[in-house]
Amino acid sequence: MSDNLCLRVLLDIERRKPNLLAYLKVKDTPTTNNLIECFNSHIEGRLKTIKGFESFEHADLWLNGYFLRRRLRKFTDCTGRFKHLNGRCSLEISSKMNIDLSTFF
Numbered sequence: 001m002s003d004n005l006c007l008r009v010l011l012d013i014e015r016r017k018p019n020l021l022a023y024l025k026v027k028d029t030p031t032t033n034n035l036i037e038c039f040n041s042h043i044e045g046r047l048k049t050i051k052g053f054e055s056f057e058h059a060d061l062w063l064n065g066y067f068l069r070r071r072l073r074k075f076t077d078c079t080g081r082f083k084h085l086n087g088r089c090s091l092e093i094s095s096k097m098n099i100d101l102s103t104f105f
């Protein structure tokens with residue numbers, strides 16, 4: 001991998017830092033939990049079955065689609081104090097109040 005590519009990736013991460021760390025500004029949001037590990041394990045399992053991508057662009061497209069699907073998919077198995085989340089998607093819960101998500105469903 002070239003140093004120029006690494007530099008561009010690091011600059012892109014730095015540019016998106018406010019969005020990537022926005023969850024830290026939400027009161028009582030955990031910074032680490034088993035849910036994150038669950039998502040990591042799930043994506044690892046999905047990527048093992050793929051066995052590679054044709055190009056970086058193809059990988060980027062696939063990952064964007066994967067995460068978009070995860071954000072728009074409704075919760076179905078929440079129990080206990082999270083039961084109220086069933087039937088709602090994570091994007092719906094975390095978006096600004098005045099955004100209409102019905103165009104996504």
